[in-house]
Amino acid sequence: MSTLGLVNTSEDLLIESFATRPSSLRIAIVTETFPPEVNGVAMTLGRIVEGLLQRGHAVQVVRPRQSSELSPEPRAGLDQVLSKGVPLPSYGELRFGLPAKNRLSKLWHDNRPDIVHVATEGPLGWSAVAAARKLQLPVTSSFHTNFHSYSQHYGIGLLKSPIETYLRKLHNRTQATMAPTQAMVQELRQRGFENVTLVARGVATSLFQPSRRSQALRDTWGAGPNDLVVMLVGRLAKEKNVSLVVSAFQAILARVPSAKLVLVGAGPMREALETACPQIHFAGVRKGDDLAAHYASGDLFLFGSLTETFGNVVPEALASGMAVVSYAHAAASELVVNDYNGVLVEPGDAPAFVQAAVALALDDAKLARLRAAAASSVAHLAWDSIYDGFLGVLTQVLERNGHQFARATRLPASLPSGVVAQ
Numbered sequence: 199m200s201t202l203g204l205v206n207t208s209e210d211l212l213i214e215s216f217a218t219r220p221s222s223l224r225i226a227i228v229t230e231t232f233p234p235e236v237n238g239v240a241m242t243l244g245r246i247v248e249g250l251l252q253r254g255h256a257v258q259v260v261r262p263r264q265s266s267e268l269s270p271e272p273r274a275g276l277d278q279v280l281s282k283g284v285p286l287p288s289y290g291e292l293r294f295g296l297p298a299k300n301r302l303s304k305l306w307h308d309n310r311p312d313i314v315h316v317a318t319e320g321p322l323g324w325s326a327v328a329a330a331r332k333l334q335l336p337v338t339s340s341f342h343t344n345f346h347s348y349s350q351h352y353g354i355g356l357l358k359s360p361i362e363t364y365l366r367k368l369h370n371r372t373q374a375t376m377a378p379t380q381a382m383v384q385e386l387r388q389r390g391f392e393n394v395t396l397v398a399r400g401v402a403t404s405l406f407q408p409s410r411r412s413q414a415l416r417d418t419w420g421a422g423p424n425d426l427v428v429m430l431v432g433r434l435a436k437e438k439n440v441s442l443v444v445s446a447f448q449a450i451l452a453r454v455p456s457a458k459l460v461l462v463g464a465g466p467m468r469e470a471l472e473t474a475c476p477q478i479h480f481a482g483v484r485k486g487d488d489l490a491a492h493y494a495s496g497d498l499f500l501f502g503s504l505t506e507t508f509g510n511v512v513p514e515a516l517a518s519g520m521a522v523v524s525y526a527h528a529a530a531s532e533l534v535v536n537d538y539n540g541v542l543v544e545p546g547d548a549p550a551f552v553q554a555a556v557a558l559a560l561d562d563a564k565l566a567r568l569r570a571a572a573a574s575s576v577a578h579l580a581w582d583s584i585y586d587g588f589l590g591v592l593t594q595v596l597e598r599n600g601h602q603f604a605r606a607t608r609l610p611a612s613l614p615s616g617v618v619a620q
Contacts (some may be wrong), residue, residue, distance in 0.1 A: 220573050224282075225250060226306065226594065228260040229317040230283075230294045235264065236483055238510040239342045242399055243317055249585030253273045253513050258311060260302070260326065262295040267463050279305065281322060295322025302329035311335065312601065313592055317342060321369050336599045338591060340392075341365075341386060342507055373595045376588070378508035379532050397588050399529070400581035402511040407409070407486070408519030408573055410494035419458050419479045426450070426457040426559055427498035429520065431489075431511045432503070433593040434465030441467075442502035442548055444475055446555040451477070454559055491520035497565065498513035500555055501530060504545055516540070516576045521568035523555045537570055539575040 206433035225360045232235060233244035243259075250257050255543060257276050262283025270278050281295045302325055306314070314330040316323045316339045323339075330337035347575060369375040369391050376397040377383045386394045413423060413447075440461070447459040455464045461471070484492050499515035501524040512529045512531050517521055524530035534540040541554045558565055 209312060209492065216415055222249075222253070223313070223592070223596075224258070224311045225255055225257040226258045226311040226314045226326075228262060228314065229315060230262060230320045230322060231263050231318065232259055236485065237504075238508065239318065240509060242342070245400065245581055246585065246588055249581060250589070253585070253589070253594075258309075260295075260322070262322065269414055269507070281524055283322075290395045294318075294320035295325075297325045299325040299328045300331075300500040303332055306333055306335060313338065313596060315339065315366075315592070317524055319365055324368055327368060327541075331371065336595050336601075337372045337380065338374045338595055339369050339383065340376045340397075341391075342378075355397060362389070367525070374596070375593050376591055379528060381531055382507055382528070395591050397591060398579070399508050399513075400584040401510070401517050401576055401579045402581065403517050403573075403579070404576060405490050406493055406514045406517035407490070408485070408494055408569075410490045410518065410529065412465065412491045412495050415491055415495045419460055421458045422456075426565075428457060428459045428498045428500060428555075428559070429462065429493070429515070430460075430500055431493065432514070433463055434461060434471065436467065436468040437503070437505045438465075439502035439504065440465075440471070440492065443500045444478070444552060445548070446500055446502075446552045447478075448475075449552050449556050450559045457559065459471065460492070460496060462489070493520065496520050497569065498523065498559060499540075500551075500554070501525075502548075502551060503527075513576045516572040518578075519569050519573050521558060521565055521572060523551065523558060524553065529574045533576060535575065539572045555616060587597065 227243065227247065229239070229243055230242075231240040233240050247257050247259065250272075254277070258279060259276065260279040260281070263280040264283070273509065281298050281301075283295050306329060310333070314326060314335050314337045316326050316337065318527075327337055327339070366389065370393075373393060375386065375391055375394045376395065377386055377394055378399050380396055382393050383396050416422075416425075416427060419427065428447050430440065432438050434440050444459070447457070450457050458479060459475075459477070459483055460479045462484050465484050468480060472480065481492060493515055494519060496518075497517075497520060499511075499520040499522045501509065501512055501522060502526060504527055506528040508531045512522060513533055515538055516533060522530065522534050524534055524540065524542060525545040526542040527545045530540075530542065534542050536542050541558055543550045543554050559567070
């Protein structure tokens with residue numbers, strides 16, 4: 199945490215002030231998840247915060263303290279506010295923050311940020327929107343997770359409509375909602391969400407690249423140089439449609455007996471999958487260079503999820519040199535080009551998904567051609583442009599509120615590439 203000192207105002211909330219040195223912007227980001235937690239939202243926010251710090255902004259992250267967490271490591275320019283949290287249902291490794299409107303109101307009254315960004319929609323996020331509005335602070339939000347879609351996978355389908363109403367009300371109380379794909383922007387607008395703006399997500403092309411391929415790693419999977427390795431990276435849970443990937447692999451295995459399936463990640467389905475499918479290699483959670491080596495050492499990436507707003511694993515797989523078979527949904531619908539770097543299937547058509555996976559597994563020449571084109575197809579998704587897109591939306595909101603930040607720092611008058619203004 200900040201080296202400027204810690205003020206413990208209650209057992210529920212640890213408060214640190216913003217850095218007092220001059221800074222371009224003072225940005226409060228409220229989220230239920232943040233590194234070192236392993237998921238797409240945490241990774242995205244971690245990258246964005248890093249980009250903001252590199253550009254000289256002061257950032258305050260408000261988030262729940264995770265169950266086994268001690269105090270975060272100090273970082274210049276980054277203050278952290280830790281609140282009490284409770285485990286997410288069916289997602290016990292993460293916690294969501296409890297309501298904290300009054301405490302956040304006091305925090306931001308005493309140490310006023312220029313703008314508040316709410317990244318997740320739990321009780322803590324709702325409290326942050328309410329506190330920001332009470333203090334007349336500009337507030338923006340991100341739409342990262344289709345919580346209303348998740349409900350059908352956890353026996354609470356009757357709550358889908360109330361959840362949707364809650365999400366729409368929360369986001370419509372902010373001055374801009376950032377969505378990661380143009381299709382999601384259009385969908386949210388059709389669902390009654392207002393002020394929706396496109397801010398894409400990036401991929402760390404310096405980390406995820408074909409040169410990370412390791413035959414030594416493939417050997418541990420029992421895969422020779424010419425054997426097919428099928429892969430999925432992500433949480434092993436019902437909402438990720440892991441069973442479809444397993445079904446597709448079993449169909450491949452019937453035609454290509456030397457094929458291997460590697461699942462990278464953890465989750466509630468692992469134990470059942472280990473019992474039902476002993477031929478699968480479970481790699482567990484991997485990070486950094488180790489994760490990059492796993493991606494690059496695979497050949498065919500199967501992604502059957504329909505609950506994603508984006509799906510960071512798709513551009514990571516492409517950047518690593520894997521061909522992708524996916525439903526035409528979220529990031530895949532905009533990044534995968536049929537018969538160029540992968541194959542897209544009509545969303546929800548499971549037999550077509552399995553058929554496409556088998557056909558590509560049997561066509562060595564086509565698979566090699568798609569893999570060769572994969573990395574270059576996402577080379578344009580550099581994180582620098584994503585940082586600029588995020589900052590561009592904040593800048594536009596601030597200008598509407600009379601803030602002169604953009605002109606003072608000579609940012610372009612129009613939004614950067616990848617941002618659609620309202």
